[in-house]
Amino acid sequence: MSDEKPVACVIGAGIGGIAAALRLRARGFSVTVIEKSESPGGKIAELRHNGYRFDMGPSLFTMPLLVDELFGLFNKRLADYLGVVSLPVTCRYHFADGHSIKAWSDKVRFLDELAGCNVSREAVESYLEKQAFLYTHTADFFLFNSIHKPSTYIGPAGQKSLKALHRLDAFTTMHRRNTRTFGQSNLVQLFDRYATYNGSNPYRAPATLNMIAHLEHNTGAYFPKDGMFGIVNALMRLAHEEGVQFVFNTAVTGLVTSGRKITGVRTADCTLPASVVVNNTDITLFYRDILPRKSRFNKLMKRERSSSALIFYWGMKLSSPLDVHNILFSDDYKAEFEGLFDTKRFADDLTVYIFISNKVVDADAPEGCENWFVMVNAPENCGQDWEDEVYRARLLIVKKIERMLHIDVEKHIEFEHVLTPEAIEERTGSVNGSIYGHSSNSPLSAFMRHPNFSREFSNLFFTGGSVHPGGGIPLCLASAKIVDGLIDGLRL
Ligand SMILES: Cc1cc2nc3c(=O)[nH]c(=O)nc-3n(C[C@H](O)[C@H](O)[C@H](O)COP(=O)(O)OP(=O)(O)OC[C@H]3O[C@@H](n4cnc5c(N)ncnc54)[C@H](O)[C@@H]3O)c2cc1C
Structure with a gap:
């Protein structure tokens, strides 16, 4: 690349950061992504142990078109980098009253399935x-x-x-x-x-x-043939091919400013000049650690946050009749959400989500075994005794699976790893371990999210789950697309 290309710096290699980097590259920028941890993906991570592979974060993949669009910027196709299958059953639901529903992707089949549900097909x-x-x-x-x-x-x-x-x-x-x-x-x-x-x-x-x-x-539920982390791998391959530079194990510690412009990005070791900066880190912590602004930080800290999660990754020596995505509902959903957002403690009955990727990706578990990702929604971390909470939740989950699926899980677990809200906070740098930034619990929430641009600096932009339009892979990709549009009108 010629030195005359404008230089862009992206802070953080989460999915929003990688997508923004690709979009800037397609615009002709020389792009460097600086990432604090040793690998890309942020909340999209994987865990491997003795023949088991677990996606640690996202498990649901909708709108693959938004990923494909990034390949399209370079006249390439996602399909040449990552196989994606459409799931015939998006989720299997089990209710406290003993009923179960298979949510077929095929609408007619789904409507047929609901015949015993006390609602009309037309409704x-x-x-x-x-x-x-x-x-x-x-x-x-x-x-x-x-x-x-x-x-x-x-x-x-x-x-x-x-x-x-x-x-x-x-x-x-x-x-x-x-x-x-x-x-x-x-x-x-x-x-x-x-x-x-x-x-x-x-x-x-x-x-x-x-x-x-x-x-x-x-529009359908999909799953990557290499697991969810395959999305990160495919995008990283594309980014490398297109000349995006990545610097790992390096935290951005500050910005260099001149008037209404950012002119560089600071790390412990050096300063990188930049004509455009895109931040992909949690917006609240950005105003504490990267561009200290006390009142903005305090204001963002006060807003209600989205829920977090408690996840057990279980290597299971069994072959179950479960689907890829399975839900065992609690009998009091309202109490569950009061626990999540009001008392900030687990309720007495929890909705349990079981995700088994080796139902699609054979290689994700040894022969005759399954990789269970067992998750309950959890309150944000506000100093609860997580050892205690994990112990209690685990008992509830084990009993519930036994009661609703007639599987004595303890007999089959040969590997266990646990991810708490506290660990999510520490691993991914999201305040209080909330997965999706601020909550979307009011009609004004969408408008209260931080914009994708800075009102203070004309060449500073924001992508990722803690800013507009919100968390989840599709929305993070959408935020990078918005940033792309905003940069279109920028005079460097
Ligand atoms: C358990 C769990 C389950 C989920 N389930 C789903 C799902 O099923 N479907 C779905 O679509 N979404 C799901 N999500 C949400 C989805 O994973 C996130 O919304 C999305 O991955 C967030 O991406 P991001 O671009 O905001 O970046 P993040 O993933 O938040 O990454 C930010 C990056 O910035 C880096 N960073 C932080 N500070 C600095 C610094 N100072 N300098 C340099 N780098 C820094 C971090 O190390 C990190 O890599 C889930 C998330 C979790 C945790």
Whole structure:
């Protein structure tokens, strides 16, 4: 590369950082990504032990098109780097009353499956149509543009959303809407659960978020043939081929500024000059550790955070009849969310998520064994005694699996690793171990998220799960896309 190319520096190699780096590279920047830890991926990580491989973070993959788009920037195709399969069953749900539902990707099969659920086929069909409507009337505005720029409101995306405002369900909650639609049916709990996809509370989050269900039920659930970490590997291969530079084991400690511009990025060892800087680290800690701004840091610290997770990675010597994604619901969902957001303690019954990647990726467990990722939603870390909480939650989980699936798990566990909210905080640098940054529990949450640009410095931008539009792989990729659009209009 010629030295005359403008230089961009990305802080953090999470999925949002890698995506932003690729987008800047496609614009002709010379790009360096500086990452504190020894490897890329941030919250998307993997664990290997004695023939077992576990995805430690994300397990659900929707909207692979957004990953493919990054390859398209270089006239390449994701398919040539990573196989992705469409899952016939997006999730298998088990309810406290003994019923179970297979959520088939195929809509007709899914509707057939709901025959015993005490709801009419038409009600479910029109609900899913409504979710599609919500998505198509909000995505461009809320997900793929900066809602912090007045121009977005007068542009086509803003106008489309504003015109449909009265139909966007912003002023009722997910739970209320789902109860009104499905009455006493188990489908209320099934669809309420989508609030957890961005760590929020269905009893408080706006019903607009019911559109999350659209992504699985109308567009499909996918899984990479190399596991979720395969997404990071594929993007890193592309980044290396295209000349993006990575520096690992190096924390950014500050920025060099001149007037309204950032001119460089500081680490313990050196200063890198930069004409554009994109931050991918947790926005709250950014204002403490990288660009100290006490009042902004304090303000961000006070806002409610999304939930965290407690995960047991179990190497299991058994062959179970389970699917890739399985949910064992609690009998009191409301109490569970009160525990997550109010008392900040586990409830007495927990919804348990079991994800088994070797149902798709044979190599993820030894012959005759399975790699169980067993997760419960957990409150953010606010100093709880995690040893105690883990002990209690583990007992509840083991008993619940025995009760609902008739599997005596203790007999089959030959490897165990535990990830607590405290460890998530330490490993991934997200405040209090919240997975998705600030919570999305109010109609204004989307607008309160930090913008993708700085009002103080014209060449400083933000990507990743703690800024607009939020957490989760698709939204982090969307944030990088927004940054790309903002840089388009930048005069260097
Ligand atoms: C247990 C769990 C389950 C999840 N499940 C799903 C799921 O099923 N589906 C889904 O879509 N999403 C899921 N998510 C959320 C998803 O993983 C995240 O939203 C996404 O990966 C966050 O990416 P990011 O771009 O914000 O960067 P992060 O992953 O937060 O990475 C930020 C990077 O910045 C680095 N960094 C921090 N400080 C510095 C510094 N000073 N200098 C340099 N580098 C620094 C960190 O080391 C880290 O690598 C899950 C997350 C977790 C933890």
